[in-house]
Amino acid sequence: MASTDGLDLIAIGRSSIDLYGEQTGGRLEDMLSFAKYIGGSPTNTAVGGSRLGLRTGLLTRVGNDHCGRFIREQLAREGVDTRGVAVDPERLTALVLLGIRDPDTFPLIFYRENCADMALCEADVDPDFIRSAQAVLINGTHLSQPEVFAASMKACAIVRANGGRIVFDIDYRPVLWGLTGKDAGENRFVADTAVTERLQQVLPLCDLIVGTEEEVHILGGDTDTLAALRAIRARTNALLVCKRGADGCSAFPGAIPASLDDGVVGRGFPVEVFNVLGAGDAFMAGFLRGWLRDAPLEDCCAWANACGAIVVSRHGCSPAMATWEELQAFLHGGERPFRLREDAALEHLHWATTRASDYPALTVLAMDHRSQFEALCSQVGADPGRIAGFKSLALQAVDRVAKGDPSFGVLLDGRYGARALEAAATAPYWIGRPIELPGSCPLEFESSPDVATELATWPANHVVKCLAFYHPDDPQALRERQERQLLRLADATRKTRHELLVEIIASRNGEVADDTAARAIQRLYDLGIRPDWWKLEPDDRAAAWRNIEDAIVRNDPHCRGVVLLGLSAPEDELIASFEASAQAPIVKGFAVGRTIFADAAQRWLAGEIADEAAVADLARRFSVLVDAWRDAKQRARSQAIRETA
Template identity: 35%
Template sequence: MSEPPAGPYDVITMGRLGVDLYPLRAGVPLAEVETFGRFLGGSAANVAVAAARLGRRTALVSRTGADPFGEFLHRALRGFGVDDRWVTPVEGYPTPLTFCEIFPPDDFPIYFYRRPKAPDLHLDPGDLDLDAIASAGVFWMTGTGLCEEPSRTATLAALRARGRRSRTVFDLDWRPVFWGGAGGASSDGGSTGHDAMAAARPHYAAALARATVAVGNADECEVATGEREPRAAAEALLAAGVELAVVKQGPKGVLAVHRDGTVAEVPPVEVEVLNGLGAGDAFGGALCHGLLAGWELTEVIRYANAAGALVASRLACSSAMPRPAEIEALLAGQRP
């Protein structure tokens, strides 16, 4: 895409982008997998795709390697209707690959290949169109973008450009392996898990002070605030500076608390889970859509919850993002 858009973007996301290589059979360990599907991946990219599927004008700010996988990601973004003008190549660093194992309903080990350094962590403040970021209806950034320089400085510069404009979203997006942890979430990272959280927390606090919406699960909330219990975590996120705290609880549903006292507690949507890895990104894209539409908080969370459930029932992430009719059908009681 080369021509500038007419007016501000609905959604601009910033952060992780790579290629997902997922087994085409569930219940098979990677050591025994023979065939993989290739998909666009990365949380920020998936959220942009999810919002585009719902009719929003979206763009991604990220980087790839100067290699064929990077070319694939550009084609994929454009095919999904996501503006890729701010996705640029980095010489000398390969486009990241991510593998997973699929053991439904709740075991999806994930393996990141992002060394020596992921191109999306080479985002520099000079790479940013701060006017576009400031004017977007939603700006979405992630915890991964804070884990290394120069991406950390660029992410905070983007938040400053927003000036605490409404719908500035911090996806808490905790991946301890990117912060020196051994893997897993919070204390599951073994002796390094708590060290990784301690390294991340001040940077999360700096971002929370400039965001207006925070979204995360119990582990991610613990990194950001030290709290895991949903209501305590939501209150701690509000105290840290945001206006809306969204706490995802997996099989227990979602809690959302607004600074004005509005509370939404939404139960899970029952589906047969195939791959849960893309559900949070589908939730994020639908959350952006609902916030932009000005819906009541409970309606926003119900819609986002249904979008996430649909993707959890499918193999892929980006290509599995639902369209409005699919979400509406599920909410009306139809099985996916």
């Protein structure tokens, strides 16, 4: 029997890099920049299925190159099992260039000659891996090459012998069968009897077959959809699902009726079509989420259509795939705008439920200070050029304490910390980077006046940190000016796909009561600003933290959490403040700098201690705070257990 504790689905076939033109409404020739995503129909479906709660895996090949490593890493981030992703030392990873010209035109260029995934062969099919799944998904495009056809058939035989099910995505791309010019990648149909004969060889094996009307035509060998469906039905008892675009879909578990509308019909959702690419893969993921869990056929169709509608409204294929929570919100959350990507609540839910990694705890050495280091250099007569060297030592100190634990992190700036940021690129740690002009109030941004242009130059794993000296009782003109800047930044981070940490220091601008920080947070939420992280001042009042947590959870239950800043507080005072903040589950840790580095930085810059002494001092002080925070959290958890016992 098929496994009940392994994977739900293994998808077999294409896996590529999609380079999506970021400009829309023009020719591919006129694209200026491209967004990089993982792609390929089976890969997209594996990602989509995983986001919907299925346990998915992928059987494919990637090159031993940067693109292949990106695919493997991104699949792991998405929760897709990569045991079947072989690394091909001889071939490059497949590549596709894509554009969005108008609602009907989506230019595609496939770079697939002798690429890694099309070299998949029978030897790549591990029987134990295949037997771990309840179903395999094979793909029509991959059947165009003899070796890949043989690999797909071997996998089907294994899963069939193990009591599993076989899904066939017709996925017809004439260009990949050599039937069109290489510049006609978007062409969806060219009649060809040889293709029909090849595809029909798999029909007796299948339990589920899914395709568009054009794909049904090539599989059935007839351009009349009903006639093609009947030709397919004559060769298989599989459930047949015909995708009908805006009209939804029709499913046929038995004989083919006189009309498509006489099948089990799932109606489409009225949304603006922004990008059809990837919608079919999303449809498949949604359908399989129901079908593999034995949901009613009507639910399978509804989920499939909804997933397709969500993806056609967005840029990209795999990154646009809906999560289960997002799908439920779409189906049951009331009226949605026709231009679905303008639904701020749904877009935020998509962002928040597709972020990589989870952080139940986060302890950060904050080394993003710039003006403070310049002042230190002036004080001891040191060359500011030495600051960069000290910040690189700080990264060594973090590594000495963390030993590869991803719940640790660094805050580093691009002015003096660029070398350390570069070194951190291959480390597993959380990385934050400041965008504000040091000390500015009203808030100003460092570097480019156009903050989105600046962020477009930052690596994707850099969390944008912005400090605002912001009090909810600031004079109206000051408050509104700072809020405009934060709104610009929040919008920019979403468009550049960076996480955002907002740091609020209210004490510089006025008195701080139990509700001050919570009121500031609420004000920003009211404006539509939803940071991934908050960085807040230490406070020894439990009531203040209850107010803060209430404000965050009420407005954004998906917020990653709060980290504490240090404000140069003496070590013992900062540790004492941990007791109250640790009581709040929303507080995940700290991002402290001067309490840890001030003494070592002054002595190192003055030439009084060498590199190793500086690293050791930083590591020791950082460890003291880490241990104190963990102890405070453990006491808080123990107290919570006692109170609920």
